[in-house]
Amino acid sequence: MKKNLIKILAAAGMAVLTMGALAGCGNSTTETTTAGTKAAETTAGTTQTTTAAAAATTAKVTADLKGSISMVGSTSMEKLATALSEVFMEKYPGVTVQAEFVGSGAGIEAVTNGAADIGNASRNLKDEEKSKGIVENIVAIDGIAVVTDPSNKVENLTKDQLIAIYNGTTTSWKDLGGADQPIVVIGRESGSGTRSAFEELLKLEDKCKYSNELDSTGAVMAKVASTPGSIGYVSLDVLDKTVKTLKLENTDPTPENIKAGSYFLSRPFVMATKGDISKQNDNVKALFDYIHSDEGKELVKSVGLIPAN
Amino acid sequence: MQSKSYSIFGGHGSKSGIEHAAEVIFTICGFFAVLAVASISIYMLTSGTPALFKVGILDILFGSVWKPDAAVPSFGILYVILTSIVGTALAILIGVPIGVMTSVFLAEVAPQKLADIVRPAVELLAGIPSVIYGLLGILILNPIMYDLELKIFKGSSTHQFTGGANLISAVLVLALMILPTVINISETALRSVPQHFRSASLALGATKIQTIFHVVIPAAKSGIITAIVLGTGRAIGEAMAISLVSGSSVNIPLPFHSVRFLTTAIVSEMSYASGLHKQVLFTIGLVLFIFIMMINVILNSLLKKGGNKNDK
Numbered sequence: 001m002k003k004n005l006i007k008i009l010a011a012a013g014m015a016v017l018t019m020g021a022l023a024g025c026g027n028s029t030t031e032t033t034t035a036g037t038k039a040a041e042t043t044a045g046t047t048q049t050t051t052a053a054a055a056a057t058t059a060k061v062t063a064d065l066k067g068s069i070s071m072v073g074s075t076s077m078e079k080l081a082t083a084l085s086e087v088f089m090e091k092y093p094g095v096t097v098q099a100e101f102v103g104s105g106a107g108i109e110a111v112t113n114g115a116a117d118i119g120n121a122s123r124n125l126k127d128e129e130k131s132k133g134i135v136e137n138i139v140a141i142d143g144i145a146v147v148t149d150p151s152n153k154v155e156n157l158t159k160d161q162l163i164a165i166y167n168g169t170t171t172s173w174k175d176l177g178g179a180d181q182p183i184v185v186i187g188r189e190s191g192s193g194t195r196s197a198f199e200e201l202l203k204l205e206d207k208c209k210y211s212n213e214l215d216s217t218g219a220v221m222a223k224v225a226s227t228p229g230s231i232g233y234v235s236l237d238v239l240d241k242t243v244k245t246l247k248l249e250n251t252d253p254t255p256e257n258i259k260a261g262s263y264f265l266s267r268p269f270v271m272a273t274k275g276d277i278s279k280q281n282d283n284v285k286a287l288f289d290y291i292h293s294d295e296g297k298e299l300v301k302s303v304g305l306i307p308a309n
Numbered sequence: 310m311q312s313k314s315y316s317i318f319g320g321h322g323s324k325s326g327i328e329h330a331a332e333v334i335f336t337i338c339g340f341f342a343v344l345a346v347a348s349i350s351i352y353m354l355t356s357g358t359p360a361l362f363k364v365g366i367l368d369i370l371f372g373s374v375w376k377p378d379a380a381v382p383s384f385g386i387l388y389v390i391l392t393s394i395v396g397t398a399l400a401i402l403i404g405v406p407i408g409v410m411t412s413v414f415l416a417e418v419a420p421q422k423l424a425d426i427v428r429p430a431v432e433l434l435a436g437i438p439s440v441i442y443g444l445l446g447i448l449i450l451n452p453i454m455y456d457l458e459l460k461i462f463k464g465s466s467t468h469q470f471t472g473g474a475n476l477i478s479a480v481l482v483l484a485l486m487i488l489p490t491v492i493n494i495s496e497t498a499l500r501s502v503p504q505h506f507r508s509a510s511l512a513l514g515a516t517k518i519q520t521i522f523h524v525v526i527p528a529a530k531s532g533i534i535t536a537i538v539l540g541t542g543r544a545i546g547e548a549m550a551i552s553l554v555s556g557s558s559v560n561i562p563l564p565f566h567s568v569r570f571l572t573t574a575i576v577s578e579m580s581y582a583s584g585l586h587k588q589v590l591f592t593i594g595l596v597l598f599i600f601i602m603m604i605n606v607i608l609n610s611l612l613k614k615g616g617n618k619n620d621k
Contacts, residue, residue, distance in 0.1 A: 171466065182459070184472035189557065190378040191581035206379040211471040211567050212556040215577035219553075226447065227455065227472035 066094040069283050073100075073107020073120025076200065077269050079193055079303045080140060081120055087299060088290055095283050108134060111272050117284050119272040122197075134272050139291050140305040143236045143266040144198050145253040147224050147243040154178040156247040159264055163202050165231060168209035173229060186212045186223055186232035193304070198233050201265055233265075235304045255306050269305065350598075357595025360384070360588035369592060375559040375569075377578070377586040384589045386574065390596065392562040393571040396476060396551075397544045400483035404544075405537055407484070408491030409526075415492070416499035417521050435489030443553030446482045451554060454478050458565055471567040474556030479568065482550050487540035494539060498532020499525055538608040542601055548572035571597040 071081055078101045085097035104121035108129050111119030125136040146162065148154065154176050157165075164170040165183055174180045187210040188195040194217070199205045214220050217234050224232040225242040232243075236253055239245055245253060251263045258266040273280055277288045290296045297307040361369060364384050372385020411431070415424050455473030462468040502525050510520040526533070548570070556567025557577050569577070575590050575597075582590055 168469070171470070182462075182470035184470050186472075189577045189581075190376070191578050191583075191586060193581070196378065206376050209469065210558050211469050212474050213558045213567075213569075213577065215552070215557065215580070222447070223472065223474070226452070229470070230472050 064094065065092050065283050065286055067281070067283050068096040068098060069118065069287055070116045071097060071099040071118045071120055071271075072102060072110040072116040073118075073272075074104040074122040074269075075101040076104075076122040076142070076193065076197060076267075077101070077120045080269060080300065080305060083299055083303055084287075084291065084296075088287055091290065092283075092286060095286075097287070108272055111274055114274070117273070117280070118287075119270075121270040121272055122200075122267050123270070124268055125270060125272060129272075133274055135274070135276055136268075137271050137273060137277060137288065138268045138308040139271050139288075140269040140300045140308055141255075141258055141266055142197050142269060142305050143253060143255070143258045143263065144194060144201070144233050145236050145239055146231065146233050146246045146248060146265065147221070147239070148231050148246060149224055149226070149228050150242070150244050151228060152178060152244055154246065156250055158249055159202070162248065163204060166202065166204055166208045179229075181229040184212070184227050184230040185210055186214065186220055186227075186230050188217075188220065188233075189213045189215045194233065194235055197267065198265070201267060236306065237301070237304065258306065259308075268308070353591070353595045353598045356588070356591040357598075358592070360585060360592045361595075363585060364589065369589065370596075377582070377589065382585070384585075386571075386589075386593055386596070388559050388561055389569050389571055389574050389593065392476070392560075392568040393545055393597070393600070395562040396480055396483060396568070396570060397541060399476075399480040400487060400544045401537065401541055403480065404484035404487040404540060405491055408488050408536070408540070409495050409533060411488070411492045412495035412499055413521055413526070416496050417517075417525065431489050431492050434485075435493065439486065439547060439550040440553070442482050442486055443550035446478055446550060446554035450478045450481060454565075462565070468565070469567075471556050471558075471565065474554055474567050475565045476555070476562050476568045477564050479551040479555040479570070482554055483544045483547060486547060486550060487544050490543055491536045491540045494536035495529065495533045498529035498536070501532065502528045534608060534611055538604065541604050541608070545597070545600060545604070546572060548576045552576050571600070 069085075071085070073081075078099075081099045081101070085099050088097055089095060099120075100116075101120075104123055107116070107119035108121055108125065109119075110116035112129070112132050112134060119134070122142070125134060130136065146157065152173065154173060157176065161170065161176055165176075166185060166187075168185075170176065170183065172180065172182055185208075187198075187208060190213075192215075196205075199208060212223060214223060217238050220232045220234050221238060221240070221243060224230045231246075236255070236258075239253075247253075248263060248265055251257050253263050253265065257263040271288075271291075273284065277285060280288075291300070300307045369384050369386055370390070371387050372383055373387045374383040374385045375389070376383050411427070415428060415431075419427065451473035453473070454475055454477060455471075458470060458473060458475070462470070506524050506528055507520055510524040511517070515523065551570055552573040555570065555573060557569050557573055558567040559569045559574075560566040562568050571593055574593050578586070579590055
């Protein structure tokens with residue numbers, strides 16, 4: 001009897017363990033969609049009173065919009081584009097937003113030849129692209145700060161130095177003008193947007209040699225703060241006094257510097273259109289109006305980015 | 310005196326009804342566990358197997374490169390599997406002797422007063438959430454390990470410094486975490502050894518220590534093996550604590566390497582994974598599931614053998 005009981009206990013314990021392991025797959029979009037639903041309710045309420053004709057003449061956006069918006073481009077912008085399209089479709093039930101993630105270049109090409117309304121690019125547009133009448137609408141900025149433990153004496157890193165640290169060529173702070181202590185290279189897990197942005201900006205895709213791959217920004221901050229000689233990267237909004245934020249190429253990672261373009265560990269998220277936004281159809285205009293609204297800015301912040309204006 | 314009846318024979322009318330209802334309720338409760346295990350097994354199999362065939366069984370299980378997000382992704386989890394095996398084995402190697410000795414102390418040697426201090430401490434240890442173990446590991450163990458690492462690998466140009474987040478830290482945390490399980494169950498087993506075994510041994514002239522090691526522990530063997538099973542199960546299934554202290558990089562499980570366990574592989578990447586990457590994470594879950602099944606089956610059969618021997 002006792003053995004049987006123990007067996008059952010073991011089975012139950014095992015079941016609990018497995019369920020615990022599975023519980024990791026939560027839904028991260030709930031928050032944004034509920035906000036969107038509320039907004040949709042209020043707009044629906046106001047449109048009841050206005051007639052369809054009046055709504056069309058007063059270019060004010062309403063929930064009457066029908067049709068679809070196609071968005072093609074950068075995989076890095078997947079989080080932003082998915083969140084945006086979900087909330088936008090909640091707000092304007094008549095509009096379907098289709099987002100494809102095939103790469104920045106392909107996105108710009110699609111908008112150039114008219115295959116898509118919006119081309120997503122996680123970089124600035126090239127001059128030749130602009131010369132074809134493509135307009136660069138920066139909707140958000142992705143900035144990454146490089147941090148070390150507070151006692152580190154190194155103030156500034158160049159781009160080459162940072163690359164050398166992360167690909168494992170430089171292993172001691174001594175080589176960078178700091179104390180004689182090894183560098184503990186800390187990064188994020190694969191799949192993280194911060195990691196892919198960091199590696200992409202330094203052209204280090206899958207060449208990084210991490211000693212710690214932590215699964216959240218908070219974990220990186222805690223580990224860097226407590227480990228002498230460590231270096232890590234985090235998004236700008238979480239910086240605090242527990243870690244030392246390094247200058248890169250003598251530039252502080254402030255939103256101002258990032259917008260001015262002098263801080264290299266950042267990239268713009270562009271939603272390119274053919275011609276100015278004012279020349280687009282009503283659906284696309286409504287989408288940009290939404291991004292530029294306060295609610296849209298909150299959405300941009302909620303996916304860890306800096307609103308563009 | 311007998312104005313009220315507390316007799317078990319009271320309420321004849323409803324007796325059979327209650328008996329019947331109770332039986333049904335017990336049966337339902339019993340099948341609830343079966344249902345849970347069965348549905349989990351089915352779910353793990355259906356969600357874990359597709360990736361096995363998409364990537365290739367050998368490529369997943371025996372590939373050593375884990376780059377799920379590369380342009381040409383590779384999903385080798387060999388090092389992850391090895392880490393779980395090595396880590397759990399080492400934790401058992403450290404935790405079980407300490408645990409069994411503690412239970413011997415509690416059941417056989419300790420004066421009542423001392424046992425009254427140790428036992429609640431052990432019970433408290435069992436109740437501490439695993440994340441707390443992880444935090445202690447970060448705050449205490451990792452800095453110590455980092456000092457050790459700096460001394461051992463001083464001047465080494467090939468070693469990658471991990472800041473103390475390594476296999477040893479994870480193993481020590483795991484060993485500590487399985488202690489309460491091992492201690493509680495072995496102590497129960499030791500206490501259930503009939504007193505006349507001890508008396509007989511002592512009467513034959515054996516010392517107390519000889520009695521413990523030659524009579525009591527062998528007699529309680531099946532219970533101690535059960536303790537090891539449950540300890541192994543806890544160690545291999547633990548995720549939270551070791552995800553904080555192990556560094557979570559996929560490496561060969563060597564003492565000062567930052568390592569990733571089966572559990573932490575799932576936990577750390579599930580949040581942003583998509584497509585094939587996510588399916589592979591489910592496959593890792595399936596591997597873990599099979600591991601736990603295997604451990605249970607193997608040690609249960611050992612248990613049966615041990616039990617039969619004892620009965621003779």
